[in-house]
Amino acid sequence: MSKKDTRRLIAVSNRLPIVVKEEDGRWQLEAGAGGLVTALSPVLKGHRGMWIGWPGCDEAAPLDELVGRFAAEEGYGLGTVPLTQEEVEEYYEGFSNMTLWPLFHDLLGLCQFNPRHWEAYVKVNRRFAEVTATRVEEEDLIWVQDYQLMLMGGRLRELGVKNPLAFFLHIPFPSLDLFRRLPWKMEILRGLLEFDLVGFQTLRDRRNFVACARELLPELRAEVRRRTTLLRWDEREIRVGHFPISIDFSEFNNHARSRDVADAAWYLHEHYENRQLILGVDRLDYTKGIPERLLAFERALERYPELHGKMNLVQIVVPSRTQVPEYQLLKDQLDQLAGRINARFGQAGWIPIHYMFRSLDRVQLLAHYRAAEIALITPLRDGMNLVAKEYCAASVDNNGVLILSEFAGAAEELGKGAVLVNPYDIDGTAEAIRRACTMEQGERQRRMRMLRASVQRNNVHRWVEYFVNSL
Numbered sequence: 001m002s003k004k005d006t007r008r009l010i011a012v013s014n015r016l017p018i019v020v021k022e023e024d025g026r027w028q029l030e031a032g033a034g035g036l037v038t039a040l041s042p043v044l045k046g047h048r049g050m051w052i053g054w055p056g057c058d059e060a061a062p063l064d065e066l067v068g069r070f071a072a073e074e075g076y077g078l079g080t081v082p083l084t085q086e087e088v089e090e091y092y093e094g095f096s097n098m099t100l101w102p103l104f105h106d107l108l109g110l111c112q113f114n115p116r117h118w119e120a121y122v123k124v125n126r127r128f129a130e131v132t133a134t135r136v137e138e139e140d141l142i143w144v145q146d147y148q149l150m151l152m153g154g155r156l157r158e159l160g161v162k163n164p165l166a167f168f169l170h171i172p173f174p175s176l177d178l179f180r181r182l183p184w185k186m187e188i189l190r191g192l193l194e195f196d197l198v199g200f201q202t203l204r205d206r207r208n209f210v211a212c213a214r215e216l217l218p219e220l221r222a223e224v225r226r227r228t229t230l231l232r233w234d235e236r237e238i239r240v241g242h243f244p245i246s247i248d249f250s251e252f253n254n255h256a257r258s259r260d261v262a263d264a265a266w267y268l269h270e271h272y273e274n275r276q277l278i279l280g281v282d283r284l285d286y287t288k289g290i291p292e293r294l295l296a297f298e299r300a301l302e303r304y305p306e307l308h309g310k311m312n313l314v315q316i317v318v319p320s321r322t323q324v325p326e327y328q329l330l331k332d333q334l335d336q337l338a339g340r341i342n343a344r345f346g347q348a349g350w351i352p353i354h355y356m357f358r359s360l361d362r363v364q365l366l367a368h369y370r371a372a373e374i375a376l377i378t379p380l381r382d383g384m385n386l387v388a389k390e391y392c393a394a395s396v397d398n399n400g401v402l403i404l405s406e407f408a409g410a411a412e413e414l415g416k417g418a419v420l421v422n423p424y425d426i427d428g429t430a431e432a433i434r435r436a437c438t439m440e441q442g443e444r445q446r447r448m449r450m451l452r453a454s455v456q457r458n459n460v461h462r463w464v465e466y467f468v469n470s471l
């Protein structure tokens, strides 16, 4: 949003940027984790906005009081959409996370197509629209976020909301071949076409969407413009663009240089006895390629014994979607893999993999980024991947090597400075680990300078400005 633009921004997403908890009989609000929170909070703070979403807590919480406190402290308001336990199971865990999430990440084999889940998805999307309609004022921009809410636009129109409506998809949009497997593809497609602007992370996602729309709605007309594709359908015009999301570069860069972070990074190096640190940081998710990464690390230890004792893989996994069975299985798989590889290669005084299943606070996260000589970010498929960008912004000594999956949206922008890998290619990723461990200082610095300049230029403020200006 440009500085001149004074319109209020209403962001709507499944989850509010908060976690409500009861500790020792006292209710508290904590900031939530995840890419969306990281990206949107600074923007809403700057534009006296409002965030509408599911508070994710039980009915006993004194929500009004907590929400009021949040607005006073954070500088933007919250609107809440409560969900019942059954709705959480069917709309969120069910249709959103067992159908759309795997399908849109090209993992058809993990998809469930359950009509009950679909019905709950329709119902909850309508509810989100109804709550939003009661909060909206004449000049507001409404910006709906992500795959859980693709049907909101239609209901907002039915309710007579005339404000500009925008939608941004944080995850990839699948190819026509995959999208057509969805029994409710036409409803989703028509739902997205109710918005005035539909944004994707990458050019590939935008092209996939336009290809689906043209194929499944033959009467639709598409015209490629300079920055967007203009669709004409049902007497309306819809703009479709790609807007790679980013981070607040200055915030990460400045905080990474602070005394707290420098001390914590120094302590980490001492703790790991000055070995090279290879860092993985992910939400627990089967799209992030963590088992494949551990196997590639194992292959590197098999093939390059000269690396033994010289480096550690520090893998941090933040708990996520723990009620979905696939995520529970993944957790067990990771525990077993890390244990097996450590038992196979560990020596007195050297445990190859340090695996932590928890969230880190900001100072610790930045200290890990700053201390790590290598970031190993190997999703099987990812809309963007903000960890890759955060690592670059926090590598203030220009000394880090970014190994990045070619299937992360971030690879479109960071492909030149990063060492790109195919995460399914275990040998290739192992070779990339060796290459990064032995890369000369000059090449490290040249690559990281390029990466940092790119993240600095294409920061989150530019993302919002570019998106809103396209409306």
Ligand SMILES: Nc1ncnc2c1ncn2[C@@H]1O[C@H](COP(=O)(O)OP(=O)(O)O[C@H]2O[C@H](CO)[C@@H](O)[C@H](O)[C@H]2O)[C@@H](O)[C@H]1O
Pocket (backbone or CB within 6 Å): 033, 034, 035, 036, 038, 039, 170, 171, 245, 281, 282, 283, 316, 317, 318, 358, 359, 360, 361, 365, 382, 383, 384, 385, 386, 387, 390
């Ligand atoms: N152990 C830990 N402790 C503390 N914080 C941790 C952590 N592990 C991860 N985080 C934080 O969580 C965020 C994760 O963002 P990502 O972009 O990697 O993925 P996510 O799948 O959540 O987001 C979705 O939205 C984003 C934004 O659009 C897209 O990049 C992505 O592809 C899409 O799946 C980062 O900001 C990171 O700092």
Ligand SMILES: O=P(O)(O)OC[C@H](O)CO
Pocket (backbone or CB within 6 Å): 015, 033, 034, 035, 036, 146, 170, 320, 321
């Ligand atoms: O925990 P979830 O399901 O809200 O996922 C958050 C991630 O940022 C995915 O968009």
